[in-house]
Amino acid sequence: MTSHTPSNEPPNGESPAPNAPVLREGPEPSEKRAPVPFWLIILAAVIIFWAGIHLALNSGGFRADVYNPSLVSWSGGGSGGPAVAPDPKVIGKRLYSQNCAVCHQGSGMGVAGQFPPLVASEWVVGGAWVGDNHLVKILLAGMQGPIQVKGNTYNNAMPPWSQLKDDQIAAILTYIRSEWGNAAVPITADYVKTVRAASADRKDPWTQKELKAIPAETIPAGGAAPAAPAALAPAAPPAA
Numbered sequence: 140m141t142s143h144t145p146s147n148e149p150p151n152g153e154s155p156a157p158n159a160p161v162l163r164e165g166p167e168p169s170e171k172r173a174p175v176p177f178w179l180i181i182l183a184a185v186i187i188f189w190a191g192i193h194l195a196l197n198s199g200g201f202r203a204d205v206y207n208p209s210l211v212s213w214s215g216g217g218s219g220g221p222a223v224a225p226d227p228k229v230i231g232k233r234l235y236s237q238n239c240a241v242c243h244q245g246s247g248m249g250v251a252g253q254f255p256p257l258v259a260s261e262w263v264v265g266g267a268w269v270g271d272n273h274l275v276k277i278l279l280a281g282m283q284g285p286i287q288v289k290g291n292t293y294n295n296a297m298p299p300w301s302q303l304k305d306d307q308i309a310a311i312l313t314y315i316r317s318e319w320g321n322a323a324v325p326i327t328a329d330y331v332k333t334v335r336a337a338s339a340d341r342k343d344p345w346t347q348k349e350l351k352a353i354p355a356e357t358i359p360a361g362g363a364a365p366a367a368p369a370a371l372a373p374a375a376p377p378a379a
């Protein structure tokens with residue numbers, strides 16, 4: 140028995156007549172989503188990674204009192220703008236704990252017979268012949284030999300701190316001059332700079348005897364540093 144399967148397709152394979160116009164049109168246009176290019180994903184990852192590192196290194200833990208020594212100059216100048224200057228006492232306290240407390244103690248009381256106290260010390264707040272210049276000089280070059288502090292004699296050695304920057308030394312000194320009941324005017328970075336330049340050739344630790352021979356300078360309460368000593372003036376050109 141022969142059965143003929145009905146088909147829309149003509150036997151010669153041509154498109155069936157009713158669909159022909161539709162097929163000729165081609166597919167309807169539609170929105171497509173292409174996958175994000177691989178290089179773009181990598182680029183985004185690199186930027187996010189860099190941003191994370193940058194934040195980690197430069198945010199200072201998002202603390203308000205952060206001190207970034209390479210960017211911030213709290214002693215004046217600075218890059219301008221509305222940024223609030225960090226409190227030198229906060230910085231000074233931190234630097235004091237790191238550098239000085241091991242000998243002079245967090246209390247500033249020192250260790251009897253070994254490390255003299257800073258509390259109410261004439262060397263810190265000023266005394267009969269001790270000036271602010273002496274204090275800065277001790278910090279920059281260190282000190283050795285017999286020294287009288289508040290009527291007691293010590294004979295030991297203090298290392299120099301010349302590796303600290305002007306504003307760091309100023310912060311430490313400002314801190315020890317205003318802590319533990321001490322009340323002397325702040326030491327500015329400019330003043331440290333002046334004293335550093337004036338005694339640039341001094342490498343050995345000072346002795347009390349040597350310091351006593353240097354006239355005392357005192358920073359006026361107004362805060363302005365004393366005028367630079369004559370030694371700071373640029374050298375005169377040699378006479379022709």
Ligand code: HEC
Nearest residue numbers: 238239242255256260262282283284286293294295296297
């Ligand atoms: C290794 C111990 C040691 C460290 C650290 C040290 N000092 Fe001293 N400091 C001494 C000694 C010892 C003397 C007395 C020196 C002498 O006998 O001639 C002294 C003397 C002083 C004096 C003068 C005397 C007085 O008591 O007022 C001051 C001011 C001073 N130090 C401040 C500092 C500051 C600020 C720091 C931190 C930057 C510091 N010292 C770090 C041991 C130390």
